[in-house]
Amino acid sequence: MSDTTASLDFGRRTTADTIFDSLRDDIVKMRLRPGTRLSEAEVAKLHDISRQPVREAFIRLDNLRLLHIRPQRATVVRPMSNGTIKRARFMRLSVELEVARRACSRPDDASMRALQEVLQQQLERLETDDLTGFHQMDSVFHAEICRMAGCECAIEVITDCKATVDRLCILSLKDVASCRDVYSDHAEIVEHLADRNCDSLLDTVRRHLARLNNTIAEVQRDNPDYFED
Amino acid sequence: MSDTTASLDFGRRTTADTIFDSLRDDIVKMRLRPGTRLSEAEVAKLHDISRQPVREAFIRLDNLRLLHIRPQRATVVRPMSNGTIKRARFMRLSVELEVARRACSRPDDASMRALQEVLQQQLERLETDDLTGFHQMDSVFHAEICRMAGCECAIEVITDCKATVDRLCILSLKDVASCRDVYSDHAEIVEHLADRNCDSLLDTVRRHLARLNNTIAEVQRDNPDYFED
């Protein structure tokens, strides 16, 4: 995730870095729900530090659109933005289609074997009900296609797009059945790549990414207060 | 630009907002060159304020990858990131292609007339050597195609992508001749849309966006110190 964590800079880790990581994790993992009120003084007291590093962490989280700071008012955990989600999804679809198009025109045997291997690992995780591992392999799968396409730069773009729906995915109750659908799509993608069937590949990519639309609609219906325009 | 300016929140404008806007403008307009060292104390003294709001502005600029802050070391104006530029350009190409594809399948008379009107305004600005106006119309042109495609959300995505090469474009010496090329591309795009010739439209969009590659290469050759990986 191209976030604002200074610690990734391999520099000295500051107190602000620690507070930032802790709060971001709480927000993204939905331990801090949208609408929750926070104050600099409260968080500072909780960690036995001054307001200053807490304030810096708040600012960085505001920049990630995870917190909403206004003068003299309680800071709140921002609801998820429908506009941001829509833009990120459109961006991801566009990028994945372009990556797929390029991958289709240059699949080589080594890359195909790598994809097959990732697919196999996903199947293994499905069979052992390891959903966390399965999702990790999902990222690996898409990254591998980017490499096949010669677009390593797209990996980070896709990662950032996925990050915008992190909180939403936590709310949705993903089960093995829906993961099987995802796996089927992946298998189909690999098949079309092997056949160099570009039109079918693009259709499958569109359908694959459209799956999340239902999830988004469900979560928005069940949790309307967690969203804003 | 989806930036970190709190002032766009229609809330109270703070001192930090003012410093942020001022410094960002200086950096983007290249009045502060990459590598320039800044310090909180120095900027605070310059504006006759305390270090605290300056620090907040620095943090926000760091988040925009315009400043590089490290503990106990002078803050520097970040060089332009080749990786960021590459990602942004790939993103923009992907999004513009998807937008074009959708626009091509649903051009209506009203939208075509709107595009023709924007094209006419661009020609007028070319004829009066108004390059600033011409570039403003460039954004309007691409936004109009997004509307035609029914993808208003893509407007902000494209705007953000363009923002990553703001500084680079300031360094390149754009002239009327290169703007004529841009205008020709735009005219060709409108023609293909009118003919519903999708393949040709996509080819023109690719070529149109590829023009900046030469500009980027030139600026990188002439100003190697302004770039980093």
Next chain:
DNA sequence: TCTGGTAAACTACCATACCAGAAGGGGGCG
């Protein structure tokens, strides 16, 4: 002239205090 060591200066980060604006609660009045 070069190199290493040391001291001074520079720097961001953190703590503390003060101020002004916003919100909430309680009391009084109609």
Next chain:
DNA sequence: CGCCCCCTTCTGGTATGGTAGTTTACCAGA
């Protein structure tokens, strides 16, 4: 019982001082 006003509390923004880490400059010795 409801509404309005006032007071208190909560809140972020800003100012100031201190500290620890880094850089730079100067000096001495080889």
